[in-house]
Amino acid sequence: MSYQHILLAVDLTDxxxxxxxxxxxxxxxxxxxxxxxxxxxPLSFAYGGDVPMDLSAIQEQLDEHAQQRLSNFGNTLDYSVEKLYVVSGHTESEIHRVAKQDSVDLIVVGSHGRHGLALLLGSTANGVLHGASCDVLAVRVSDKKSD
Structure with a gap:
């Protein structure tokens, strides 16, 4: 099967x-x-929205830093990147929103090996899979130290 538009969701870890x-x-x-x-x-998610100070400047710095890191990451790929998205919100819903907005037909996301109930997919990969309106490929990532 050939896809027209792939959306690669990354957390910018190694x-x-x-x-x-x-x-x-x-x-x-x-x-x-x-x-x-x-x-x-968003930082406000971590604190349940109950933060006694304005976090917008810090959030803006985080966004700018992520944009630079994503751009650098895209430049390391052996393929031309159509668009880069750094968005704030709930991970799964934002991936779904962008995929739908851009008529993506495959979302590629990493999945960590877990034990117990999360053995098949990590929580993010599972959330992306269950709300997607297109195909989702969960790529098993391994901890290079143990391989």
Whole structure:
């Protein structure tokens, strides 16, 4: 199956390269558009909105830093990137929103190996899978120290 537009969701950790490798490989097979997304959960989420100070300046710095890191990450890929998205909000819903907005037909996301109930997918990958209106590929990422 050939996809027209792949959305690669990355958390910008070292493991993002493993996920990107799979997305780029798929994109090359069909000369597919590739876009990147990184979602920042707003600081107010961490504190339940009950923060006695204005966090907007700090949030803006986090956004700018993430934009630079995502741009740098995109430049390391062996493939041309169509669009870069740094968005704030709940990770799964923002990935779904951008995928729908841009007519994405495949979302690629990393999944950590877990124990117990989360063995199949990590919580983010599971959330993306269950609300997506397109195909989702969860790429198993491994901790390089244990491999």
């Amino acid at each position: 493991e993002s390269a493993q996920v990107a490798e799979k997305a780029v490989s798929l994109a090359k097979q069909g000369a597919t558009k590739l876009s990147l997304i990184h979602v920042i959960e």
